[in-house]
């Protein structure tokens with residue numbers, strides 16, 4: 001069986017900064033894989049290597065049987081089968097929602113106008129923003145924009161969807177709409193690779209969870225194990241900080257364990273009076 | 281930081297010491313002085329200037345009548361033709377040079393850079409003279425459409441360097457995520473440029489490019505240096521020739537106002553556009 005995504009010994013550096021340091025993993029068709037990990041651990045870079053928005057320094061990336069790291073690979077053709085959803089939505093601001101979803105169908109897939117419009121409307125409907133077809137991105141809420149962005153990717157009939165923290169830029173009350181769309185996609189059998197900080201989503205929806213730190217995969221497995229019963233101390237520290245942020249230790253290094261607890265917590269106390277001052 | 285160090289006299293802060301006048305009184309006095317100066321200057325002007333002279337030489341109705349209809353049918357028309365044709369040439373060249381400047385081919389970047397440095401550094405008049413006289417003399421090259429061709433290319437070249445830099449800034453102002461989104465949908469680099477980046481960049485550069493149109497409008501007066509006929513005359517030459525012949529300033533004033541009739545609305549449009557863009561962000 002060919003994997004939907006196969007990554008072998010992937011390295012990526014920006015100049016002297018080594019961001020990915022030997023990543024191996026696979027995603028099978030229909031699987032939902034969530035990538036979690038602290039900020040700066042290289043999650044976005046990994047995802048961007050999967051569709052070659054970043055060129056890996058070394059290693060192999062194979063998507064649907066095509067090796068993207070082969071210099072002779074037609075990247076543009078391969079990208080058509082891989083949808084990507086960004087943290088900042090990246091909708092085209094000079095086009096309406098409908099045009100956003102149509103443009104690549106017209107220019108890349110060379111679909112006819114009527115077909116493209118029908119498919120665009122279907123997908124906008126599917127993500128729950130069918131009534132916003134004629135709105136420009138600036139007229140939409142973040143949650144609506146992100147759903148249009150998902151529709152835009154889906155209209156290309158991708159066999160794999162990449163999500164890079166799709167809800168991180170959203171107001172909390174808008175997160176649910178986007179997650180619901182993603183959950184539905186997963187149920188319909190879409191192969192998904194999702195970078196996220198939404199642990200509840202990862203736990204519910206993912207078939208497989210990858211924990212990254214410092215450019216390597218520290219731990220991976222089914223969500224019940226990686227999130228529910230992490231084995232590695234770095235995973236545990238990370239999850240503790242994410243799941244219970246109010247109890248995170250100040251400047252907590254991964255292996256610090258409750259050293260600074262208790263009396264030594266001046267920051268919140270000191271912030272209070274200055275907040276008063278502004279309020280007065 | 282404690283509340284007592286806060287400058288303005290808040291409820292808890294100590295009030296600032298009163299040294300003579302309060303800030304409000306000081307501001308009022310300062311305003312009063314400014315109005316007084318303005319008034320004095322105005323009165324002086326009214327007394328000193330011989331208004332009869334002014335009316336006769338600046339707004340002489342007889343002279344105004346003589347200007348029509350040629351000032352519109354010939355001079356204004358030619359000024360507009362020179363300006364618009366040079367603008368079109370400058371726009372097209374500028375866009376091409378800007379894209380070359382951002383090309384991944386090093387030699388293109390180099391050519392574009394040298395081009396911009398040359399035409400930004402040379403006076404427009406000199407470029408116009410080289411195209412109008414220099415090239416025909418040296419190489420026997422003749423521009424199409426006679427003087428209109430010379431002006432379109434000469435002034436267009438001079439304007440294109442500025443426009444190229446403006447386009448480049450506009451293209452670079454389009455967020456990188458836009459290209460990434462386009463590429464992730466399978467668009468090639470050039471397709472993404474044409475469909476996604478350039479349309480957004482054009483919106484960004486509309487105000488500065490409209491300013492460039494105003495500048496070109498004024499620069500079209502340089503055309504008179506090429507030696508023009510009664511049929512190809514533009515506003516400045518028309519107004520000044522008529523004025524000198526009649527020994528009166530009125531034609532020049534009217535020519536000047538003819539420029540303003542176009543440049544002032546353009547300036548207002550630019551400011552409106554800029555305000556709207558600021559709001560849009």
Ligand SMILES: Nc1ncnc2c1ncn2[C@@H]1O[C@H](COP(=O)(O)OP(=O)(O)OP(=O)(O)O)[C@@H](O)[C@H]1O
Nearest residue numbers: 014017019037038039040041042043044045046165
């Ligand atoms: N284009 C780039 N040039 C230089 N350094 C980069 C570039 N992109 C990312 N980096 C660096 O690579 C490291 C990993 O970045 P990456 O965006 O992959 O992290 P991340 O895990 O996605 O973090 P976050 O959760 O904050 O999004 C960071 O230190 C970042 O500064």
Ligand SMILES: [Mg+2]
Nearest residue numbers: 043044045165
């Ligand atoms: Mg990231």
